[in-house]
Every structure is written in C-alpha cells, then in structure tokens.
Amino acid sequence: METIKNALDFSDFPRLDLTVAGAVALCLIIFPLFPLSSFAMSTMIQFLMFALYGMGWNTIGGYGGQVDLGKAQYVGIGAYTTAVMLIRWDIPFWVSMPIGVCFAVTWSFIIGYPLFRLKGHYFAIATIATSLVLKDIFEVWEFVGAARGLEISPIKYHPPDFLRLIFREDIYYFYFILGFFFLGILYINWFRKSRLGYQLRSIKDNEDMARSLGINVHWAKIKTYAIATGFVSVVGSFHACYIKNIEPEDTMSLDISILIALMAMLGGAGSLWGPIIGAGILIPLKSYLKEWLGAQAGLVGIDLILYALIIMLISAYEPRGVWGIIEKIRRRKRA
Secondary structure, eight states: HHHHHHHHHHTTTTTHHHHHHHHHHHHHHGGGGGGOHHHHHHHHHHHHHHHHHHHIIIIIISSSSOOOOTTTTHHHHHHHHHHHHHHHOOOOHHHHHHHHHHHHHHHHHHHHHTTTOHHHHHHHHHHHHHHEEEEHHHHHHHHGTTTGGGEEOOOOOOOOOOTTTBBBBBHHHHHHHHHHHHHHHHHHHHHHSHHHHHHHHHHHOHHHHHHHTTTOHHHHHHHHHHHHHHHHHHHHHOOOHHHHHHHHHHHHHHHHHHHHHHHHHHHHHHTTSHHHHHHHHHHHHHHHHHIITTTTTTTTTHHHHHHHHHHHHHHHOOTTHHHHHHHHHHHHHHH
C-alpha cells in the first residue's frame, strides 16, 4: 500500500507541471481519435517506446551516473525471446514477455558484476563491447534466424489477438504501449523516492562518501542495472510483436544504444520528465526530418546533421538538458 502511495505522490512537483502533464496525458489518450496518417501513428508509438527505453536508462544513467551504451542488447533479448517462443511454440506474449525479462536480467547480473568494477569511460566502452559481442553471436546463431532474423506472420494468428499481441491496426498497439508508458512513469516516480533511489544519488555525488555511510555501492549499481534492463526488455518484447520482423541489426545495433542514452541526456538525465521530453524532441525529428529531407535527392544525411546540431546546441547551453533549462528559467523568475 505504501509503495502505491509513493508511486502516486507527485506533490514535490509544482501545480503547473502537473497541469501540463495531465494535459499531455489527455492528449495522448485521445490522440488516435483524430484523423491521422499511419506515419503519424507509427511515430507516436516509437515516441512511447523510446520514452520507456529512456526511463529505464535514466535509473542507472541519470540517478546512478553510469553512462551505459549497451542497452540495445536487452532490446534484442526481449524481442528475440518473444519472437522465438511465439513462432516455434505458439507461446503468448504475456508469457514470453516476463520470460524475456528474466533472461535479460540474468544476463545483466552476469555481465554487471564485473562491469561495475570499472568507472567512467571504461565502463561505457565495456557496455558497448558486451552489446556488440552479443549482437555478433545472434548474427551467426541459426536457432534465432542468424543475420536474416525472424518474421512473425500475422495471417496465421487471425488478428486481433490480445494474447499474442497481433493486430492489423496500429491503434491497438498504441493503447498497449501507452498503458506501459503510464505504468513506467508511476514506477520511476516511486523509484526516485525509494531507498535505492536515494542511495544512487549519493553514489553519483561521491562514491567514497556513500561507502562511508554504509551503502554497498557495487550491489546498488547491479540492482539498478537490472531494473533498467527490465524496462528495456519489456519494450523489446513489444517491439517484436509490433514490427513482426526482427534482425540483430535492427534490435541490437550501437545506434539504438546511443539513441536511448541521448533521449535521457537531452531531456534531462536524473529527472522524472527528462526522458519523456527527450523522446518527444528526438523521435519526431528523427522520423520527419528523415522523411522530409533525407529522402530528397542531394539532401541524404542532412537530417542527421540537423539532428546532431540541435543536440549540441541544447547541451552547450545547459548540460542538464531541456529540463535543466526549464528549471533555470524558473529560478530566474523567482529571483
């Protein structure tokens, strides 16, 4: 009961923030009711997915201060677990998804114990290495389709199928991922006020001081890494049912890991709303700039240049991201 109360407690945010958040939540709920293109709906689903990825990364990267650049490996573990179990044994999403989370968390414990002996850029490089090694393994592993990947055929399942999460219309996928999105916000709101959340802030500020207070720094990092992994793996399982065609390059590439980290850092790492803001900026930019500019003759790649330029400008002005800019403006007004 106390956990639920803490998850629902947003009293530390100004009333204006909660009003804006409520208005955004209402807009998300009624979004599919408007006449929209399939491209717009797809972009919105990707926004919700990457917002969840960013929330997961924010636990270890934002509150814990550990720059993890290997989160794509857990996207792949979740996606492949669901796809393999559905294709080979017809096991529904609601069974394969938690099994995928267990696989991903187990792997996170196996590699997390030695990885968290490293610090700074050594840790970041090591996470990249583990992710790329796992991707290479999947590319030659015939059981999971090797480099050609796996394809889920919606025809044999007679959609809509709520057990296997197989639908023809994107509106179903939208509301499913929106439900996960709201649950993710509630969990992170509880997490940041939990004992582990306060321990991570102490570790981020000064590890030696945290140890002197009796905090098991190494174990706190490993537990948080497992929590971040669980977030990513759940969305990876959803990704398999939504995309229906998964390959190692699409689910486990370094680009995805970097994009997940950028979401939180651009929006504001270590804040509740930061990953959501970051996803709200980067995903539409990524989708629409690529559509409007990247596809035109002579402009291939300019979308990536503009995308990177915006990130650099915001980061140069305020290292804490967009949420840091908002807080800076508030402090000036109060002063």
